[in-house]
Amino acid sequence: MELLQKIDFRPASLHVLKNYSLSKLKTDLIAGIVVGIVALPLAIAFAIASGVSPTAGLVTAIIGGFIVSAFGGNSVQIGGPTGAFIVIVYNIIALYGLTGLAIATFMAGCLLLLMGVFKLGTVIKFIPYPIVVGFTAGIALTIFSTQMKDFFGLSIDGAVPSDFIGKWGVYFSSFHTIDWTTTLVGVLSLLLIVAVPRISRRLPGALVAIIVMSAAVWILRQFGIGGEIETIGDRFTGMSSSMPAPHSLGINMESINLLLPSAFTIAMLGAIESLLSATVADGVTGSRTNSNTELIGQGLANITVPFFGGIPVTGAIARTMTNITNGGRTPVAGIVHALVLLLIFLFLMPLINLVPMACLAAVLITVSYNMSGWRTVRGIFHHPKSDISILIVTFLLTVIFDLTIAIEMGLLLAILLFLQRVMQNTTVRVYGKQLDAAEGTDLDTHEVLDLAPGVSVYEIDGPFFFGVATKFDEVMRSAPMHERPKVRIIRMRKVPFIDATGLHNLEILIKASHHDGIDIVLSGVNDSVRSVMHKAGIDTLVGADKICSHISKALQVANRIASSAE
Secondary structure (H helix, E strand, C coil), rough: CCCHHHHHCCHHCCCCCCCCCHHHHHHHHHHHCCCHHHHHHHHHHHHHHCCCHHHHHHHHHHHHHHHHHHHCCCCCCCCCHHHHHHHHHHHHHHHHHHHHHHHHHHEEEEEHHHHHHCHHHHHHHHCCCHHHHHHHHHHHHHHHCCHHHHHCCCCCCCCCCCCHHHHHHHHHHHHHHCCHHHHHHHHHHHHHHHHHHHHCCCCHHHHHHHHHHHHHHHHHHHHHCCCCCEEHHHHCCCCCCCCCCCCCCCHHHHHHHHHHHHHHHHHHHHHHHHHHHHHHHHHHHHHEEEEEEEHHHHHHHHHHHHHHHHCCCCCHHHHHHHHHHHHCCCCHHHHHHHHHHHHHHCCHHHHHCCCCHHHHHHHHHHHHHHHHCCHHHHCCCCCCHHHHHHHHHHHHHHHCCCCCHHHHHHHHHHHHHHHHHHHHCCCEEEEEEECCCCCCCCCCCEEEEECCCEEEEEEEEEEEEHHHHHHHHHHHHHHCCCCCCCCCEEEECCCCCEEEHHHHHHHHHHHHHHHHEEEEEECCHHHHHHHHHHHCCCHEEEEEEEHECCHHHHHHHHHHHHHHCC
């Protein structure tokens, strides 16, 4: 138990069940049943769009959903397959097959587990918002693109290209093969999905559309018509209604090296989406998610599901909000949702074969529209140009290439722009005759200090890291030879940290100054920076007596050195 506390693993289920009551069980049962019904069409649709069978989607929702609720750090989080993973899963299967997907998902689970163990849950939340919006909008457009064939009933020879541009090229060249009956099913499904929630917010539009359109297509087929409307049973024959037995993954070093980038993408996206969903839930319920425990729970789910043929698991915002709005407040609701899906899987699987593919395409088109966040995208275009550029780059890379490249390049661009902002806001001031010791503070009294001839003060305002170190070095070297001082005071009161490059440049500066007969005095060095300098031997190089806590003391030392040098 002590070990679990050290790694910050405190499942919400253990805390909530201590004071559980019959009234809570009643509301959790209702919420769990509703969420299970809502999750059914989404699990099937996401699985098919990802290139796997509906069975894989349901197994993921059942096993993954149970583990996320039982071991996660949020009381109302609902786990399962989500639209965000469609693009990643589809591409992994295209390149490495189902075995590659299983290994990548398992590795992603291990990475998520390690993120939670090493308490990186809070760090994940600091990923720039434009990156999240950019790849989410890109995923939405990609999901929309994958549904055109099924929605319009297009006849396409061979497989549809996986890349965005190639896919739309094939669509336009095949649009003359459109099947109007299939298109009618898709359009009516779309209308039902949009209209039903306006009649009653408690009715899941996707489920109503699936039931109505499946019944309609079945009736048409009884009269010998509608055979051209493809259903799940037509595409996936021989689906089993029993839970798959666990199987080995065949992991080796070659597969680990090959699939590590894909696993990293799954882990990062899973962490971001899960914690985003948990944050939204916290805002509604007033609860507080343990981010590290949530990542461990997500990791355990993704480690487990590949052994049963499942696909990546993450927290689902729409299903989590459905859980909350129907009264769910404890992990029991999420566990009930998994059990409801299990019962449907075991006893109603034959009915799933009747669902038209065009209807599922309509469900995913609605999902892609809701994911797009076009209002948020429009709002970011009023932000600084750096945010807009990150959004556009991440969006285009997601659509044209893939999510792995988009996340990596988006993060790299965000880091570079952040460093640029830090460098722009970090200043190096030079003082040659007088210095106001209270400048840059909230003090009302000002202490003007005189600098002896031959003493210069260089004040660094900001972190002394690799970008600023070069800037500081340039300022030092810009002084003409005849104006070079006898003593240089480096004022570091506003330096919160110093990195290896800063230490290296400082060491070179001290040695070069000593070579030129110039003494160095350090002023206002905080404890953490001084500790780093001590380990690097800077205090020995400068002299312990020349590292001062305040500028007035540093000036006394510098003025004395300058006077004795005359």
